[in-house]
Amino acid sequence: MTKSTDHQMPELDFNTPALKRHRKIRALKDRMASMGIAVGGNSVILAVLLICFYLLYEVMPLFSGASIEQQASYAVPAEEQGDSLYLSAEEQSEVGMRVTSLGSVVFFSIADGSVIDTVENLRTEEVTAFAVESDTSRLIAFGYNDGKALIVKHDYKISYPDGKRKITPVVEYPYGEEPIDVADFPINKMSLRDGSDSLTVVAIGDGKSAITKVSKEVNFITEEVELSEQSKALPFVADIVSVLISGDQRYLYVATRSGQLSEFDLRDFDNITLKDNISLLKEDAKLVSMSYLLGQSSIMVADSSGRVSQWFNVRDNATNEEHLTFIRDVKQPVALVGLAMEQRRKGFATLDERGIVAIYNATSTRQVIDEKLTDGTARLISFAPRANGLLLEDSKGLHFFYVDNQHPEVSWSAIWGKVWYEGYQEPTYTWQSSAANNDFEPKYSLTPLAFGTLKAAFYAMLMAVPLAICGAIYTAYFMAPALRRKIKPVIELMEALPTVILGFLAGLFFAPFMEENLAATFSILVVLPVGILLFAYLWSRLPQKVSWLVPEGWQPLLLIPVIVLLAWLCLALSPVIELSFFDGNIRGWITNDLGITFDQRNALVVGFAMGFAVIPTIFSITEDAIFSVPKSLTQGSLALGATYWQTMTRVVLPTASPGIFSAVMIGMGRAVGETMIVLMATGNTPIMDFNIFEGMRTLAANLAVEVPESAVGSSHYRVLFLAAFVLFIFTFVVNTIAETVRQHLRKKYGSL
Missing domain, CATH: 1.10.3720.10 (MetI-like)
Structure with a gap:
């Protein structure tokens, strides 16, 4: 007897509720994982891009252009006091000052030109020469026909009556109200340099020149400063346009209209010698002005061809002697009328015959502004102490311009190229972002x-x-x-x-x-x-x-x-x-x-x-x-x-x-x-x-x-x-x- 059995394979059901639920949960987990990975990856990319954009946001202002905008315009304050010889402003750009040809100092409101105070010349004699030590020291000097010089300093006292700021301009006489004898002839041109130990004044007349050194000594008993003067004649140089004394009172620079500069060594006052003769100009150009850049190391020379060149002393390794050396220049297409120096940066402004004002930085050689501000009759320009304002005088009156120029010392050439810095023997790649003195030249080479x-x-x-x-x-x-x-x-x-x-x-x-x-x-x-x-x-x-x-x-x-x-x-x-x-x-x-x-x-x-x-x-x-x-x-x-x-x-x-x-x-x-x-x-x-x-x-x-x-x-x-x-x-x-x-x-x- 045989028995047969039927073996049937069990059917597999992949669509049971449990398996369907499991597949849905797994699919949900897969989608969530994919979304999480995508969000995480995109977040990383976004974070990196945001970092990049933030860095660019902070960097872009370095290379943005500067702007200048007129804020005020009015007649020359106290015009009856004479023509303007010099313009200046105090720290907040609220009070302006102009020195007149009659020897008066006129203080006025920069906002509307109203006269705040006028300090007239202490002497009845006519002013025949005028000199500015530097914009930062605020020391000026008047020269007279009798060979005397009056040293004046303008200053500004700040007080807060009733919680409001009040700026009171004053005129001081650091060497007394009596003029100093600096020459025995009428003074046509002069220059001065003040220091902690001495004051040096150079006076030039018709066919004559003299130098006076006023030494300062403290009396240990009375603690008063005692002054002693010594003077001597200088070798005459004809057709003199500009005279400068170095910041350390070691050298004297005398320049003629044709651009021939004579450098005198003042270290031995009893034996002043001619150190060097230098030609400052090219071709047939004529000297317009010569002044020191911030720090009294660089001399800026403006000429009638529209060129401004920078010169400073460079030490020769072979002789260990310093020689005034041409460093760099900038060029405007027409003759220059005036030159103004920034008081806290290595910047300067030029005014040409067309009334166009151009602002440069000497270190980066970057031109940040080149705009026509007047009709061509301008005579004087001057920077505010913070370089955020510019005073300009022309035939129509006095004008004040707001200047937005935050980063002129930065340029691609200054960051990546060699730059010839003051005191260096040659162009170098240098990073030195700060120093202890205020005259420091920032060096931003990366x-x-x-x-x-x-x-x-x-x-x-x-x-x-x-x-x-x-x-x-x-x-x-x-x-x-x-x-x-x-x-x-x-x-x-x-x-x-x-x-x-x-x-x-x-x-x-x-x-x-x-x-x-x-x-x-x-x-x-x-x-x-x-x-x-x-x-x-x-x-x-x-x-x-x-x-x-x-x-x-x-x-x-x-x-x-x-x-x-x-x-x-x-x-x-x-x-x-x-x-x-x-x-x-x-x-x-x-x-x-x-x-x-x-x-x-x-x-x-x-x-x-x-x-x-x-x-x-x-x-x-x-x-x-x-x-x-x-x-x-x-x-x-x-x-x-x-x-x-x-x-x-x-x-x-x-x-x-x-x-x-x-x-x-x-x-x-x-x-x-x-x-x-x-x-x-x-x-x-x-x-x-x-x-x-x-x-x-x-x-x-x-x-x-x-x-x-x-x-x-x-x-x-x-x-x-x-x-x-x-x-x-x-x-x-x-x-x-x-x-x-x-x-x-x-x-x-x-x-x-």
Whole structure:
């Protein structure tokens, strides 16, 4: 009897309520994950773009043009007092002042021209000469036919009655109300320079000239200032247009209408000598005016051809003598009528025959304004102390213009090109954003900072790349798995070490240690690689029964005592090496014999410290890239008869090259943007020298140092943002190139 059974396969239902609910939940999770990833990625891109736009927002005002706008216009205040010889304004641009040909000082409201006060000439004699010491000192002098000079100073007292600001102009007589005898002839032209110890006045008449020095001495009993005068004649120069005394009262400059300048040395008052003769003008131009730029270092010369040239003393290395040297010039197409200097910046304004006012900055040679402000009958122009206002007098009256000119000292040529700064022997790339004196010429060249950034990154990568990549190759391919699991986390843990700690150790410990053991440092760089290779060679020559005592892949542990021993040996022999080859002072040998400057905190220190910080990043990414190469590729290569080294160089490394290249680029990005190590381990000196024994200043370190000290909205502040933008663009370009190369390598070796 047979029994048959029917086996039926159970039907699978994929549309049960539970499975439908599960699919809906999974689809919802997928959509939410996709949305989250998209939002996160777009947020990162948006954040980067916002950073870029914010940097541009802060930088763009540097290169925006200036503007000028008329605020007031009225008849010349107290016109009956005579023609204007000089115009000025006080700090707030509320009270103006004009000096008249009758010797009167007229104070007036800049807003409407109403006369506030008039101080008439103390003497009844006619004023025959007039001179201004400088706009900032507010010291002026009147010369007379009897050879006397009256020194006057205009000042402004500020008070707050009933909580409102009140500006009261006053006229002071710092050398008394009695004139000083400066010559025994009628004075036609004069110049003065005041200092803490003495006052120097030069008077010039028809065929005669004289110089008077008024010395100031404090009486220790009465604590009063006692004055003593001494005068002497000067060699006569005909057809004199302008006379200047240097700020330190060492030199006298006398210029004729034809542009011939005579320079006299005043250091020995009893023996004043002619130092030099210089031609200031080109071709047939005539001298219009000659005046000092802020700081009394640069002389600005305006001529009838529309040219304004800048001159200052440059020291000759051969003779160690200073010579007045032409530096740069600007040009207007027609003859100039007047020249006005800014009181707190290296800027100046020109007024030409057409009534066009042009404003320049001497350092950047940037023209910020070129506008017609009058019909061509203007006679005088003058800046307000803050350079935000301009007084102009023409045949119609007096006009006040508001000037918006915030960043004239910045231009592309000043940022990236060589500039000849005052006191320098030649054009240079220089960063020096501040100084202790008010006459400082800002130097905003980003070139040394960019150079320092690349220099620090170069030396860091020079140390980090070979060690990190070679270490990653051995760890991923040759090292025993058990040892790899211990070594890799330890090296990656190095990345968590704060860079401020590395910078602190590099600056305060490693830099002086390296300076004291310079011979040992270079010995280690040579002895250590040679010693390791020699040990490896000797190990390979040992009998197999000895070498097999160490398991395969654990041999690196044997190098630890070798490295320690070789390092100790180099340190121990360092004094012997110095005595034997460098007369006991290797640093002196480098400086004196090789002529190489040596700083304790230098690029070598930065290379070691920053290389130590970059190694974990490059090592970790490279090791992962090599370890991720499919085992089938290596096994296939070995099966075809290739050695381990051939497999590594011809199969593994090409396959892992996109990851290795990415590791190097990421490491370079970190080296370029590193702040604390270069801030603490270098001298932060913005110099352009590839010398490994000198320091540098990087863009990132410069931002960390100077951003907290800069005034918000100032040129310095915005140039620092420009430095940040340059760093941002540099990183973006490097990353873009890196990604392009990585994709190319991936496409090339992805088929292996």
